[in-house]
Amino acid sequence: MITIRSFARLKEVFGEEKQCSVSEQSTVADALMTLIHETQVPASTIFNDMGNVHAHLIVMLNKKRLTQAAIMEQVLSDGDEIILYPPVSGG
Amino acid sequence: MITIQKEDVDILRLIQDAKSKHTGAMSLFIGTVRDDGIEALDFECHLDIAEENLHEIADQAKESFHLVTVDIIHRIGTLSLTDTILVILVTAGHRKEAIEGCSWILERIKETVPIWKKDILKDGHHWHD
Numbered sequence A: 001m002i003t004i005r006s007f008a009r010l011k012e013v014f015g016e017e018k019q020c021s022v023s024e025q026s027t028v029a030d031a032l033m034t035l036i037h038e039t040q041v042p043a044s045t046i047f048n049d050m051g052n053v054h055a056h057l058i059v060m061l062n063k064k065r066l067t068q069a070a071i072m073e074q075v076l077s078d079g080d081e082i083i084l085y086p087p088v089s090g091g
Numbered sequence B: 001m002i003t004i005q006k007e008d009v010d011i012l013r014l015i016q017d018a019k020s021k022h023t024g025a026m027s028l029f030i031g032t033v034r035d036d037g038i039e040a041l042d043f044e045c046h047l048d049i050a051e052e053n054l055h056e057i058a059d060q061a062k063e064s065f066h067l068v069t070v071d072i073i074h075r076i077g078t079l080s081l082t083d084t085i086l087v088i089l090v091t092a093g094h095r096k097e098a099i100e101g102c103s104w105i106l107e108r109i110k111e112t113v114p115i116w117k118k119d120i121l122k123d124g125h126h127w128h129d
Helices: A007-015 A028-039 A068-073 B010-017 B046-066 B097-111
Strands: A002-006 A016-021 A057-060 A083-084 B002-005 B025-032 B038-044 B067-075 B077-080 B082-091 B117-121 B122-126
Touching: A002 A007, A002 A028, A007 A028, A007 A083, A007 B117, A016 A028, A028 A057, A028 A083, B002 B046, B010 B025, B010 B067, B010 B082, B025 B097, B038 B067, B038 B082, B046 B067, B046 B082, B046 B097, B067 B097, B082 B097
Parallel strands: A002 A083, B002 B067
Antiparallel strands: A002 A016, A057 A083, B025 B082, B038 B077, B038 B117, B067 B082, B117 B122
């Protein structure tokens, strides 16, 4: 079981915090796709036409920011926390 | 002082506390709520990451621009027109470092720190991103 936390406008789409059960060897991208299916929103909310996460979204795993490659390849462990940010707009 | 808070900022106190005979320049940035056809702005953040980021930015700025002190206060919650949003106060030996350092800090905050703003409109809201 992993946790996916969303902020700002994404929180309104996915909810603030979601528990997702993922199978062995699932990647971060797999978990995000599970989130998409479970919340029944268009995949384009997170993924572009080539199946990558939109460049403007920020994905963190256990508070460490992931590169696009890491999102697709990083295998998850039980208890991991994924954080999903839209572009920041402070200041 | 580097913090994220709901409360307003005592800017004059901040300036007074930062004055020192060892510095010859202060640079102050105050971001406020502008009337872009909105009722208010609402700010949300990922608190622990955001504060960590602000400290990292301040440390980098001190090193890069030889700043003596850095104060960064960003407010969250719902802010009305003209309210203070963000205060950056830096001190340095000379004006060039102070002005450039203050500006660098502001741009880094806008680019990286997990804070988000939402326009509060008469008939709903709209996230900035």
